[in-house]
Amino acid sequence: MxxxxxxxxxxxxxxxxxxxxxxxxxxxxxxEALLRLPKGTEHFMSDLHGEHEAFVHILNSASGVIREKIDTVLGNGVPAEERAELATLVYYPNQKLPELKARQRDLHAWYRMTLLRLIDLCRFVSSKHTRDHVRRCLPQNCGYILDELLHAHFEDHDKDQYYGEIIESIIRYDRADAYIIRFCEVIKRLAVDRLHIVGDLFDRGPRPDRILDSLMAHHQVDIQWGNHDVVWMGAAAGSPLCIMTVLKTTLAYNNLDTLEGGYGISLRRLERFAQHTYADSDVSRWLPHADQRTAAGDLTAAARMHKAVTVMMLKLEAQVIARNPDFDLQGRDFLNHIDFAAGTVDYFGTTYPLLDCDFPTVDPANPAALTADEEKIAAELVRSFAESERLQRHVQFLYAHGAFYKMCNGNLLYHGAVPMTEDGAFAAIRFEGTARSGKQLFDYCDRRARQGYSAPAGSPARLAGQDFLWYLWCGAKSPLFGRSAMTTFERLYIADPAAQVEIKDPYYRHIADPRTAEHILREFGLSGEGSHIVNGHVPVRAIEGESPIKGGGRLIIIDGGFCRAYHRRTGIAGYTLVYNSRGLILRTHQPFESVDKAIHEDEDIASKSEYIYTAPQRILVRDTDEGGRKQxxxxxxxxxxxxxxxxxxxxxxxxxx
Structure with a gap:
């Protein structure tokens, strides 16, 4: 050779x-032995929007995978109530275990039964993994005993006697609680190989920061950024406009605990400024959306801050639009088009009366200029976002484990849209003098998004990258946004509903055609009936009969309204997707009440399962991306x-x- x-x-x-x-x-x-094992399970979620409790429950239950395995292992011989209790114990071992123990008349017998059931369940979920992989998933402090329990060969041992002796020792030395908790964690670890988050972790729901903490603790996760994510990334990078945009959404949903409690960012200077500047203003249009979890108390202070931030955001938008002509957003610098004396706005050639003419901080001669007080507030907030250690850790995680899109095991994952023309071709979008479309556009956007955080501080490249992160949030041709405009100004200041319409990119019409899905897959180098597009971003209105399955089954939109704010519009509480060795399963979820109810009443999320792709033969490790690398x-x-x-x-x- x-x-x-x-x-x-x-x-x-x-x-x-x-x-x-x-x-x-x-x-x-x-x-070679590993390549012959069944493919591991992948779990897909999208558009979590800060709904931490529902996210944690679906994560712990693996969208029903664990309950199905409990039913398979225990069978109908074990009452349904006991199987539900065991499922809750696996989901929340630290919280559920004390409650279950307190109910037992014979704790020793309960320990023995529970440990035996968990051993059988753990053996079952570990069957598609090598012993070496299972060992690496075991906790160090009791891994040897767990390994023995999971891999004993009963042709050499009497099962009941072998297990019985070890379990008796575990109980005798007061280690039963620790082993139950460890088994529960190992079961969840082995049930799902990889977690995919198809965008939009932030905004609307109360605690996106807790979702990020959970993701950082996960063994294998990737994230495809959504437009709500990139604007937070821009805020953490130091963009004043992204910070004001984040604050506006946070105040609109009265989620101050995310900033103050979650990230330690004080809004006191902003609050004092708003209380003074807008003391006599009508702030009824700026009252936060009602949410029983966050709407307690007087919302007037939040409304004044909301209005103050909105005006600063509009000023900064005008500045960013002026220095980025290739964003093609001229005309959306609305403060430059207001006749302050007449109380009207020139809206792309049509004059509308303003619903609110109160602009105490705007200089009509220079509408985009921040006042001295606004400059101080913006500078303090930039420092606060930069100095929030937890926020910076979360955003660094998003950059390290996230991307604009991902190809994994034949599937293409992205959050928004592939911009298209009316006739179904990929739209060519021009930035920095070069037109790009399809995959080339996605790769360009990924690079610019990273530049906004990683380029040297104070450099033109960093500023340009931060401006681009804001464009990705709301730009008409942003693949993460996919609409004609973010009509925030229109909804607050213009009464005409026609001005408030956000027209979807032609992509959303064309994806009904199987040829479009195939065209997109080919653009990214994928083909074959096993290849699918997993898409988020636009809630599927199931209540109106809309299906999440598009393109002849080749494209699946898994944004079904995870966030409570969407439940009335969608009629459900989200979709998730499970991809195992048999094929793709779509899960449709009903609203989740609370973790407390799940723990104390064994209440699971009501879900419906549907196979949307069945593999012609069982998918093995050798058929996956990892299998290709191993070969x-x-x-x-x-x-x-x-x-x-x-x-x-x-x-x-x-x-x-």
Whole structure:
């Protein structure tokens, strides 16, 4: 065999890890065994919008996967109430365990039964994993015993006696609680291999920060950014406009606890400014949306802050539009088009009376200029966002584990839309003098979004990247937005409903056609009936009979209204998707009441399952992206063995087998 210099260098590097023929051959055998296992389960969620409790429940239950496995393992011989209790224990072991223990007359017997059931359930969910993988998932402090319990061979042991002796020891030494909790965590860990979040973690719901904490603790997660995410990323990067945009949404939903309690960002200067500046203003149009979880108390102060932030946001929007002509947003710098004396606005050639003419901080001669007080507020907020250690950790996680889109195991994941023309072609969008479309546009947007956070502080590249993050939030041709305009100004200041319409990109009309889905998949290098597009962003109005399945089954929109604010419009409380070795399963969820009710009343989310793609044969690890990488490693190891055997590379010290 002939070796290029580059190939030989690589094989020598590989030989440092596999120093002998025996070591390389053993690894080949191990990988070949792994490739024959069933593909791991992938779990897809989208548009979480701060609904932490519902998110945690669906995450813990794996969209019903764990309850299904409990029903399979225990069967109808165990009453449904006991299976529901066991499911709740797996979901919330630390909270549910004390309650269950307090009910028991014979705690010893209950411990024994529960541990046996958890062992059987854990053995079942670990069956599609190698023993080495399972071992790596076990906690160090009790991993050896768990390994023994999970991998005992009962052709050599009496099952009841073997388990019984170990369980008796666990109970005798007061370790039953610890082992129950560990088993529950391992079951959840093994039930789902990878979690995909298809955008929009932030805004509307009360605690997006807690969702980020949960994601950071997850063993394998990726995120496709949504437009609500990128504007928070821009805020953390230091963009005053993104900060005001974030604040406006937060105040509109009265979610101050996210900023103050979650991220330690004080709004006291803003509140004092708003109370003074807008003391005599009518702020009825700025009252927050009612939500029983956050609407307690007088909302007037929040409404005044909301109005103050809105005006600052409009000023900063005008500045960003002026310095970015390629955003093509001229005319949306609305403060420059207001006749303050007449109380009207020139709205793209039509003159409308303003619903609110109160602009105490706007200089008609220079409408986009912040006042001295507004400048101080903006500067203080930029510092606060930059110095919020928790926010910065969360945004760094979004950059490290997130992207504009992802291709995984034949599926294409993105949040918004692939901009299209009326006739169904990919729309060419021009930025920085170059027109881009399709995948090339997505790659460009990903790079610019990273530039806004990672370019040197104070550099033109960083400022341009921050402006672009705001454009991705609301730009007419932003793939993350996919509408003609973000009509915030129109809804607050113009009475005509026609001005408030946000026209969807032609993409949303064309995705009904199977050819469009196939065209998009080909653009990203994917093909075959097993390839699908997983899309978020636009809530599916199931209450009106709309289906989340588009493009002849090739495109699935999994935004079904996770956020409570959408429930009336969608009629449901979200979709999730499960992709296992048998195919793709769509889960339709009803509203989730509370974690407290789930724990104390064993109340699960009511869900409906539907197979939307059934694989012609069971999907194995060798059929996945990871399988492709493993097969490439086998080829490299085979070449290394040949190099050893031919004497091209010398073997190291033989390792014991």
């Amino acid at each position: 002939q070796y290029s210099d580059e190939h030989l260098r690589y094989l020598r590097l590989l030989s440092q890890k596999y120093q002998t023929v025996a070591a390389a051959a053993s690894e080949i055998i191990r990988i 490439a490693l086998i080829r490299d190891l085979t070449a290394l063995v040949e190099a050893y055997q031919s004497g091209v590379i010398a073997q190291g010290v033989a390792q014991e087998m």
